[in-house]
Amino acid sequence: MESTLRQLTAYAAVARAASFTAAARQLHVSQSSLSRAVADLERELGAQLLERDTRNVQLTAAGVEALRIAEQIVNAHRSGMKELQRFLLGESGAVVVATLPSVAAVLLPQVISGFRSRRPEVAIQILDGLERSVLDRVLSGDADFAITTGEPSGRLEHRPLVRDRFVAVLPQEHPLAARTEVAWEDLAREPFLAVGRESSVRRLTDAAFAQIDAPAVPAAEAGSVATVGGLVAAGLGVSALPALVLPLLGTGPLVHRPLTDPVVDRRLDIALRERRPLPLAAQRFLETLEEFRTQQRDLPPGVSWA
Amino acid sequence: MESTLRQLTAYAAVARAASFTAAARQLHVSQSSLSRAVADLERELGAQLLERDTRNVQLTAAGVEALRIAEQIVNAHRSGMKELQRFLLGESGAVVVATLPSVAAVLLPQVISGFRSRRPEVAIQILDGLERSVLDRVLSGDADFAITTGEPSGRLEHRPLVRDRFVAVLPQEHPLAARTEVAWEDLAREPFLAVGRESSVRRLTDAAFAQIDAPAVPAAEAGSVATVGGLVAAGLGVSALPALVLPLLGTGPLVHRPLTDPVVDRRLDIALRERRPLPLAAQRFLETLEEFRTQQRDLPPGVSWA
């Protein structure tokens, strides 16, 4: 039982047209080709499917059944290939992006909304986590790409996406809140509330304090920026956070001021596996992102396209 | 988009096994063959499906999608061909038999029951009608074969099946009912209740009366034998019917006696189109019928295997 698609297609066309010549015209092949194909199919099946009279072609009982089944098979092939084609063209499937919670909450929503309006059938999955796990997701192939911080490492290619400036986060009534800008130096004199050591933010604040030779001993540290926000709002100290995460701080009595001397910003990159074919749906997503960048679409204050 | 089943099968095997060599062993082809087949498929699709590392083979996102779809298509082919095979082997499908109501009601039930116990998935359709329409059903291809009376005509091949002897049908209290046999001569002296002119029975009774030079003027005629039975039971006259139809006469006060001088029987044949491949399911049905005949299975009195 080894009948080819070609034979089934040929048979289906002939049976539907009830004519070899007509079917040959439709399929753009010679009549002889069809004649052979059908004859071969019949020989392999060991059954006559068509009743040929020099003038007419009609189906036997087996032929009726065979036509039904042949069309089933040919359709399965056609629709399957079409479905795959759509997937390969990035018109269906899923984009999996690994990223930091702040990016997921602040930057991505507008991009996703823009992308989905163009490719409504492409599902989008966000894997949010800290820097390390985000990169692992990409390396392991769980995610198509990441939007995250961190040095280009291993087999990942990085493309700069946005710059995210650090700002001082202060209790509303804090003296420094009176200024339009705050220097790291000033901040260093206050009790500092840091985020956890695994956070990408922490490394940068430590580095900033090191740069101005300030002691880098936080008064307290917390895992999530929301917690840090709470602590600051409660008046326990001040903090320095990238502008992008500010929306995650909640609605407490906080203010934020640009940090200077030095201006510090973290760079968020698109990270993808080198030499790895990116699924087209993911490519399209990145293109949307790129458009947003070239159009300089609105970003929260302190965040700018790279 | 012209990927062959061969390519899809090859790809599915390789993708499932995550190895060209292992898949090659399973499919009993050379590894090089698979390597090429998959490479060709990828080229045609314009997308990389497998990530080859000299040590491992793993699927890309497109590869996962392609595997799902390839298996879908290959399965559709496999199960379709299997289904067709079953049909061709007479293990599924339908047998359509055209026949007279009496055969349908009396002779067929036991045969069908025997056949269905062996081929439970083969449906059986009975087209019952009068002699003419029964033959037409076969000629037009609506039915696979017929069990009916009538002369071999046109493009039909006839195979004798049973002989069905005519018996006198009498009111229970009729004088002739006292005899063990009745001659046509005797019957001719009574008011005769005939069946309609389109019935195959009518032609034979007319012929019998002609043979003994009796006037063939029925006292009344009715379309169905059941009606004739009712008329006889009501004492309006007598009739002559083939033994096979007796069960159709209902339970009225009737008796029947073998008719002699001459003994008349109608022959019921299997009629099938000449030079026409009979669907295997139908062949199997006829074989069952043939078995019943060689085993001389019980038939109503007056009916005997030909």
Next chain:
DNA sequence: GCCATTGATGCGCACAACGCATGGAAAGAT
């Protein structure tokens, strides 16, 4: 009786598919 049309078939060509042998790369063994 003649012509047009239909499906089957002989023939030759092109190429698709295969196996064999081999190459190169990398993991595991020594």
Next chain:
DNA sequence: ATCTTTCCATGCGTTGTGCGCATCAATGGC
């Protein structure tokens, strides 16, 4: 570090499949 094994890719020659062209036989319409 070197050797061996294992894996996939590829060049090569052979075989067979698929195709179109030309042609044949049968048959219905004129």
